[in-house]
Amino acid sequence: MTPLPSVTPCDFHGTPALRLTTGDGASAVVSLLGGQLLSWVPPGEKEQLFVSERAVFDGSKPIRGGVPVCFPQFADLGGLPKHGLLRTRRWEVSDQSQHNGCTLVSLVCGDDAASRTLWPHAFRAELTVAIEGERLDLELSLTNPGEAPFAFTGALHTYLKVAEVEEVSLEGLYGLDYLDKLKDAAPTRETAPSLVVEREVDRIYYDCARPLLLRDEQHTLGINTEGFSDVVVWNPWEGAEARFPDLAAKDFRRFLCVEAAVARQPVTVAPGEEWWGRQTVVVLS
Template identity: 45%
Template sequence: MTPNDTIRLTAPDGATATVALHGGHVLSWVPARGVEQLYLSPRSEYAPGKAIRGGVPVCFPQFAERGPLPKHGFARTMAWELMSQEQGKDDALAVLRLRDSEATRAIWPHAFELELSVRVSGRTLDIELACENTGQEGDAPLRFTTALHTYLRVGDLDAVSVEGLSGLRYFDSIKQAEALQRMDLLLTGEKGVLDLDRIYFDLKERPLLVTEDRRQVVIQQQGFDDAVVWNPGPERCAKLADMPPEGWSEMLCVEAANVGRPVELAPGESWVGRQSLSLP
């Protein structure tokens, strides 16, 4: 990718984020006085029509393979437009846009406008995704599922826990069965725990705390009802061409999502979802 394809945000306090126009994709987040917090695969493909592996992909208008569209939809593989970039007194912000085109309407016949806002400041990264149905009165409403597919970088997956999921119903995409999370999620390294693909329903605005030894990341969301926790484990990771064989041990996806109940927008209506990541 060339420098023109990426936007680097630098807040006055030194916090940085990097965003690719390809896919509207956050590639990097380094908090003030901190280190890289996102996992980006060294084998990622930066090519038209290809999804970047790692960072924060935008899944829209379909999550995973739950529908007729390509996996995770088309937003993560299309070129977005930079609308604005600015540095404020305490932060840095970029706003990107994706509109419907002949290519999108060929597979998803709706008029829409997506806006992605990425703000970095201090020890916080805010990512906001907005969608407007730009169709005409009388057009059919559009329905979509979506997620901010955040890859957190970890040093020792065995030392990671996720608090805040206890008591939630989830769908296990590996076992194709529903279950109840009875306690905090502990990643112990046991087979079947690391091969992890779960959709937790009705999280709403409940905060999550991802802990690895002394490091903690607080994750909060608004507008997204669900959360997805994913790690491919060693066997599945070995089959991913754009991941190194050991990549599974260096990441954990914790995603803000709307999967259980699709968002439905009549012409002129809009929806906004946000995921905020912060280090205490």
């Protein structure tokens, strides 16, 4: 029987979430905690997102996996909590629809007294998750309803699930300048035709305007971004469980983070203005 497209409330490891389905059998789950996509299964495919079995879902720390939304600070590029203020906040549903084979839901999160004590700005963050066939679109819009400009860095911190991280390759980064966050050094140029993960990787690739291909033995994903200037590639490698207690020992083998990011150069949003960015992931084969 053909499933009906829908958006329905559900419970994901005890946290309130929404389950999206399409008529052709795609599904996704997005958590209200963090506005975080936690599952994406294209029609006839396996789960495409990694979520740690040790992830914590009670809001005491960010959920490890899926697509955390990092704003208004990427990683430790400033004095705010790592990756900003939104990962443990409760988001609200602002829109949902199903049409022409696409199912989407939008979630919003804005400033409050707690956020303003850390970051004295009014903001409205809206994440739209849309699934259609083999395609996932994540759109992040950041609006400044306040009276002063704000500057931000941030990311859609996508944990792509892989069968074995050492056997995947990421193509499309050749020739780009990148900052290796594991070295105290100036940016350098990527000279490898594809990135293969054989050790810890934590890199910010600058000005990445082209599609990337993530290949493993079973399939190829196309990853495209708009609006986000940079791409961050992260895998914590062996021993990660000592630094990240919400990862198990072998988990580093099960994911590669390919993040749509604004990291090198903060973006300024003027009062009344909006910034917008998108990450698209498509199963190509």
